[in-house]
Amino acid sequence: MAQADIELLSAASRAEIDRWIAKYPPERRQSAVMAALRIAQEQNGGWLTQELMDGVAAYLGMPPIAVYEVATFYSMYELEPVGRHKICVCTNISCMLRGSEEVVAHLEKRLGIKLGETTADGRFTLKEVECLGACVNAPVMQVAKQYHEQLTPEVLDSILDGLE
Numbered sequence: 001m002a003q004a005d006i007e008l009l010s011a012a013s014r015a016e017i018d019r020w021i022a023k024y025p026p027e028r029r030q031s032a033v034m035a036a037l038r039i040a041q042e043q044n045g046g047w048l049t050q051e052l053m054d055g056v057a058a059y060l061g062m063p064p065i066a067v068y069e070v071a072t073f074y075s076m077y078e079l080e081p082v083g084r085h086k087i088c089v090c091t092n093i094s095c096m097l098r099g100s101e102e103v104v105a106h107l108e109k110r111l112g113i114k115l116g117e118t119t120a121d122g123r124f125t126l127k128e129v130e131c132l133g134a135c136v137n138a139p140v141m142q143v144a145k146q147y148h149e150q151l152t153p154e155v156l157d158s159i160l161d162g163l164e
């Protein structure tokens, strides 16, 4: 293991990753890669540097490329800095049929940015994502770990007003 890489992960992050590793057989510690990436991302203000991914790879005993493959495949991992509040809007079929285009338009107008962008003050990142698995209450978006469902312009305004 590359000790320097591993030390990029804080002691608290390593302790949390250890709890995930413990859920799997000892020879399967790599199964904790998704949790480990999430933990590393949270440690770094919401995004992953290559060094942090290398740290995860070293800690789990994986080739770095295998960790990059996971980090680039799933939309919840960020490889660039993001705003303090990451707003993920689902535009998949159920949400589209229930007005996700209006949701996106409202958010873009109110925040003054387009999908994929971050506000100049670093407060908000707006991101388009695939199905969040809450189709029954479409349209849906996720802010940090919280889902917001049955979105309307009024609901969106009250959510944004509540975010510093």
Ligand code: FES
Binding pocket: 090, 091, 092, 093, 094, 095, 096, 130, 131, 132, 133, 134, 135, 138, 139, 140
């Ligand atoms: S399509 Fe939007 S939550 Fe499933």
